[in-house]
Amino acid sequence: MHPLGDNAVIIEVGEEMNIESQKNVEILCSFFDTQPFDWIIEYIPAFTTVAVFYDPVKIQKKHKSDFLKFPYDYACDALNKILVELQLNETTEPRIVEIPVCYGGELGPDIEHVASYNGITTKEVMDIHSKGDYLVHMIGFAPGFPYIGGMSDKIATPRRTSPRLKIPAGTVGIAGKQTGVYPIETPGGWQLIGRTPIKLFLPNEATPSLLKAGDKIKFTPISNERYKELEEEG
Amino acid sequence: MISLTKPGLLTSVQDLGRYGFQKYGVITSGVMDQLAHRTSNLLVGNEENEATIELTLLGPVIDFEEDKLISICGGNLSPSINGEPVRLWRPILVKEGSQLRFGQCISGCRAYLAIAGGIGVPNVMDSKSTYLRAGLGGFKGRALNVGDKLETKPINDVSARMIDELSKCSGDENFAEADWSVASDLFPSYEKIPSIRVMKGRQYHLFSKESQDTFFSQPFEITPQSDRMGYRLKGPSLSLEEASEMLSEAVNFGTIQVPSDGNPIVLLADRQTTGGYPKIGQIATVDLPLMAQLKPGDLVRFVEVSHEEAQHLYLEREMKIQQLMQGILLKLR
Incomplete structure (x- = not known):
């Protein structure tokens, strides 16, 4: 202590x-x-x-x-x-949270860079990213922002040399060996590979963060159309 | 109601902060100088956690559309009502139709304007503080702007009695100041190069001997890259004995962390909840109000205080605030 x-x-x-x-x-x-x-x-x-x-x-x-x-x-x-x-070192079953992601295109403008940096195709970036076994280690840095462990080294990519001034909420990115999802609009140097229509920061809820430490995350690829549908549903 | 004719540099509604949500990454926000904020509230009969307006360096111009009991505490931004200077750290009754302006920044850099009843903005996550980056809380989740009109909540008995007292001596004037103020031993004197008391941080021992000595002996300058989130300091470079990566963990109001460039950063009201840089020190809570009043270009010195001494000073300070509360009530007997 x-x-x-x-x-x-x-x-x-x-x-x-x-x-x-x-x-x-x-x-x-x-x-x-x-x-x-x-x-x-x-x-x-x-x-x-x-x-x-x-x-x-x-x-x-x-x-x-x-x-x-x-x-x-x-x-x-x-x-x-x-x-x-307290009985530390006891194990319980983790909760699995599904996060739909529309990869590439306008919503993930850096997916091609991530692919070429690693010498693979954009489809492979999407496959590797969405098949990972992810654990939320902690929430911090921004409201509802998950520090996620478990991304494959095959798609690891350094941060951009000059950060973007605005990254929209919901953006899924890669920075070095980490992957993350931005809950609110912020500046940042991450490589942007897609976006989720679901909200990670819920200011009007009693529990304002969708995720909590200990959750497992499953990223599910969705189409642009499905993205728009889900976004409209809120 | 009051309305803003000029917004000032950074004028926002704040209270003592948003607690209980840092585990979700939601920062506390809240006032930078808690002592000045709490005192300004007590001086108008409010609970100390009521929302006040935090003014920064260049104050706003505020029109009063009703009589209001106010007090201004903290840095001296040369407040005046209809051209006549008014004093800090005391209750002031402002009459309908008057205009409050601010001028040159003479000492400190932030002032707190409390109004009897408290600023009427909704609670968001149990707090009225503005979380500027997330756009929530306070007045519409943002800094105040030209044309904004703020309501205040109904006043309590204590405020009503103060207004009665001050009305008696106001006559036809636009305002009436109380003939008493907070005892000067409670509020800090904003010195040129303040000595801020600091406890050793959790990674203090990882810094080189030279950096440890430098930290507690040399002055540091507040750079222009300083804001409500943190002050970036410039001075002798600080470094670890050997480079090591640490895992992110919680930080606190007044945590002093050192990124690899060697320039310390003091984390303040809008700090993130966690950080991954080594922490060389932690400012004693009682000296945070002094730190929060420093502006770019100012110098600061850190002097070591033990953890127990810092806690002792804190308990003493809280006792003085209790006494201030009782003193104000006695005035109204």
Whole structure:
């Protein structure tokens, strides 16, 4: 456990980015979702860590008798007890989320570059990308943005030398060995290979992110027509 | 209602931030200077989390279409009402038909305008803060612009009593300032080169000995590539003892991270939720308001504070704010 300033603590539950770390992060997050302590404000999961943000004033008021203890020490003690009780390293079945993607054309202007860079055809780029076994390691960087692991090296392509100023929401891209989907319009240097009509950031929903860490993703190729249909359905 | 005749450089509706959604990648947004924001709210009888208007360097011109109780806290952007200068850190009753303007930036760079009742914008994900990049929250998800008209919510008893008090001494004037203000030991003095207290960051030990020493001894300059998301600093280059890749993890308000170019970045209100650069330091919460008032060209020094000391200072600060709240209520007895 490590402090992240005077109101947060980072809990490390693994050393490497792998399925075990991801599972441990998920178990810890599910526990925090039950809102076990009123002094916890929120948490941020990552690949091997969960950061817990807490209210030092609330801890101090509640535990006046423990005046020798700093709120940080109190928080660490309470969280350490939880880590002992929780059965980390247990496995559960992941949820599979299907994301329809219209590859190439106007919606994926860089697919040809990705193909020629790797010495394959655009059809092969699409096949390899849509047949991958993908795991969402964490959500971050932008609202609902998934850090996805599992893309084949056969379609890995470096970022563009000069970034685009605007990448539309829903764009599916490749940057180095990573693939990702942009939930909101942003600038960026990714190679754009397609676009999905479904929304990853849902600001009006109680859970505003379509994906969560631990989800498996299946990219399904769709036609331009189907893309438009789905887009109109919203 | 109030309306904007000129928008100012970057004027937006903010509260203390959007919490509980960072796990979905939704940033907190919220005010840059929480102390000035909270104080401005308390001075007009609001809860400290009510939405205020954050003004940056060049303030807006605002027309008051009704009598309003306001207060302006934070940096001194030379506020005046119908041409007459008004003072910061105190309640002011503004009469219908008056115009509030801002002039030269004398100290700091951000001011907070609180209005009794609070700015009337809807809650989006439990907050009224504007998330500029995602276009949500605040007033229509964007910075304020010419012609925008803002409503305020109904006032409470405390605000009503303040208005009564100030009405007595306003006469025919366009406004009336309270003859008291916040004690000067609560709000910071915006020094030329402030010393900001910083805890060692989680990857501090990975930096070279030289970089560690430099970080806590040399001044750094705020560059023009600085905004609500973060301040990019310029100064002696900082580097790791040996290059290493780290996995992205959570960052915090005031996290100081160092990308491979060696120039530190201080993450602020609109910071992303996670980051993958090594963190050399973390600003103590009590000094964030000082940091948030720095502008491009300003210098800053970092001095080390222990983690326990930072937390102790924080609890002390919160106690002072409690005392301020009680003090304001006593004034109205």
